[in-house]
Amino acid sequence: MEITAAEALVRCLEEEKVEVIFGYPGGFMIPVYDALYHARIKxxxxxxxxxxVHAADGYARATGKVGVCMSTSGPGATNLVTGIANAYMDSVPLVIFTGxxxxxxxxxxxFQEVDITGITIPITKHNYLVKNAQDLPRIIKNAFHIATTGxxxxxxxxxxxxxxxxxxxxxxxxxxNLKGYKPTYRGHPLKIAEAAQLIKQSRRPVIYAGGGIISSGAHEELLKLAETISAPVTNTLMGLSSFPGDHPLFLGMLGLHGTRYANIAVTECDLLIALGARFDIRAASKFDAFAPHAAVIHVDIDPAEIGKNVRVDVPIVxxxxxxxxxxxxxLEKTDRSEWLVRIQELKEQYPLRYQRENxxxxxxxxETLYRYTRGEAVIVTDVGQHQMWVAQYYRFKRPRSLVSSGGLGTMGFGLPAAVGAQLxxxxxxxxxxxxxxxxxxxxQELATLKEQELPVKIFMLxxxxxxxVRQIQHYYCEGRYMAVDFKFHPEFITLAKAYGIKGYTVQTEEEVQEIxxxxxxxPGPVLVNCLVSPGENVLPMVPTGRRIDETFEC
Structure with missing residues (x-):
């Protein structure tokens, strides 16, 4: 029986067990939307x-499944570009359809033509312009395979x-059957044995765990490794939630706004075990001074990341x-009590802290949100100071409970990503x-939130x-604040009510504890407008070009 390629597209998505698609229709996507009319897909x-695209991204991060979105051609397609780049930087599996x-x-x-495949070559793992309708099922099968493998x-x-x-x-x-595309999954046994030997010889190991732990579902293995070799664990921003935040071996996030004790531990360690992390500049800061006394083991599925920024002694692809x-x-159970005593001293000497007045x-x-959720909620963030405070003060207990834009740092990511995560x-x-x-x-995605009746709770700092931006100008522009102050804000609670969403404003500690x-x-979505101290900075902070153990303190 013959069907249209648009109908075939929908059948393919059903074969891939796609549950939800996020999209916005337009003229050149009408055939696909017509085919969706009778589909078993939301x-x-x-x-x-x-x-x-951000909602599909949030869905993928929260579930581990492929996020799917679609738009029409021209401006519809170009409006996806930021979200595609965001997913590419953070290694999120998406399949995107454009008319x-x-x-x-x-x-x-x-009219409404744009070379979207040409535009997105640098920010997609692969892309296709379909010229032959009969090729579409094969292309879709390949797309889901490429998005999720390697x-x-x-x-x-x-x-x-x-x-x-x-x-x-x-x-x-x-x-x-994709010739030339064969990701390496099994590490070289000789390199693994070499890594084991280095671990046995080390006295001060630190595990540096990134988003690859979450992508591969390796959180149980990470916990077992840390407890077996008595090694403290530090996370990148993307790695947060891969290791229990309340575990005594947890050091918190490292890098630019990482904990001081994590940064010092990495600086003092004699072995750095990097797992699914890419030594990003915000984590490593000054590459040639990062973990200066340590041998480095680096495990990553992408061979291009190994040795790209930091010297590696044992590479394992x-x-x-x-x-x-x-x-x-x-490996054998190892007692490194002397090193762990030093770690505890650092935690006691350099705790996260802030002034409670003003x-x-x-x-x-x-901290209050953590106290009432005990690390069990899925926390979605936008990008800015609030994102860093979440990384510092919310202790995640299970994988995929942080949904945040890391590599691209996309403001505006949070609300649509929360829609996708909740679905x-x-x-x-x-x-x-x-x-x-x-x-x-x-x-404007408040309308989507309300239309879907999703019980997302929004806390706006x-x-x-x-x-x-103001903080950067404070430290690097001698306090010359330019284009950072909002002279006008809408009445956020009134605006929320216009969307049919309940809202509250709080401005004291007592009100926060109550609300x-x-x-x-x-039930349902709620917005809480938290009027916070306007001059607060995210500290600790590593100055540009300095080692990660050299920080501004509270």
Whole structure:
């Protein structure tokens, strides 16, 4: 039986067990939307295409499944670009469909034509312009395979309207055969044995765990490794939630706004075990002075990341979960009490702290949220000071409980990502922690939140300014604050009510202690506008170009 390529697209998504699609229709995507009319897939209508890709991203991070989104051609497609780059930087598996002008018009500067495959080459793992309708099922099968294997990432499929309308004999491929694409999953046994030997010889090891632990589902192996070799664990921002935040071996996040004790421990260690991390500049700061006394073991599925920024003594290319499963039997329970005593001394000497006077402190809001959720909520953040305070003061207990933009640092990510996360994990408490700057970038997705009746709780840390930019100007521009103060804000609670969402404003510690348990128990979405101290800085902070153990303190 013949069906249109648009109908085949929907059948393919059903074969891939796609549950939800985030999208915004337009003229050149009408055939696909018509095919979706009878589909067994939920479609979520966002209010801006950027919201669609961020929602798919949040869904993927919270569930571990592929996020799917779609838009029309031209401006619809280009509105996806920031979100695609965001997913690419953080290795999030997405499949993105864009409409395109008919093939006869491609290259003619037709109405709403844009070369979206050309635009997204640097920010997708792979992309396709479909020219032959019969190829579409194979392309979709390949796209899901590429997005989820090796180092995950976004794949884009651009579908011209005439191709979508062409009738084909539908058959969904059962296998993928991609010549030249063969990710390495098993680490080299000799390198694993070499790593085991280095671990046995070390006296002061530190485990440096990144987002690869979460992508590969290696959190149990990470915990077992840390407890077996008595090694403290520090996380990158993307690695947070891969190791229990209340575990005595946990050092918190390292780097630019990491804990002082994590940064000193990495500086003093004699062995750094890097697992699924890429030595980003915000974690390592000054590459040639990072872990200066340590031998380095680096495990990553992407060979391009190994040795890219930091010298590596034992490189292991492979899936971190499988590598750890091979490594753990080679190790023995080790007592490193002297090193752990030093770690405890550092924690006691350099705890995270802040001054409680001069207004409502944002750190206190996050500590209160942690106290009432005990680390069991899914925390979604935007980007800015609030993101760093979450990383510092919220102790995550289980993987995939932090949804945040890391590599690209995308303001406006939070609200649509929270929509996607809540749809992906409907039985879990999802909390969005945002800033007044980030929140206004995608504020229209409050309509999506309400339309879907999602019980996301939003805590906006409102300081009437672009806090992180102001902080940078404070330290590096001698306090010359330029274009960071909001002279006008909308009445956020009135605005929330206009969307049918309940809202509260708090500005004292007592009000926060009262409102948090109340809001968490209420049904439906709620916005809490927290009027926080406007001059608060995120500390500790590593000055630009300095070692990570050289920090500004509170």
């Amino acid at each position: 479609h979520v209508l966002v209010r801006h295409e950027q919201g669609a 395109q002008v008919p093939t006869s018009q491609v290259g003619t500067d037709a 180092r995950p990432g976004p794949v884009l499929i651009d579908l011209p309207m005439d191709v979508a309308q062409t009738r084909i004999n539908f058959e969904y491929p059962r296998q993928v 492979g899936d971190v979960k499988l590598v750890l499963q091979e490594l753990l039997p080679l 207004g409502l402190k944002p750190q206190l809001v996050i 992906g994990v409907p039985d879990q408490q999802v909390i969005l922690i945002t800033g007044d700057g980030s929140f206004q970038m995608t504020i 409102n300081n009437f300014r672009l806090g992180m 948090v348990p109340q809001v968490l128990s209420e």
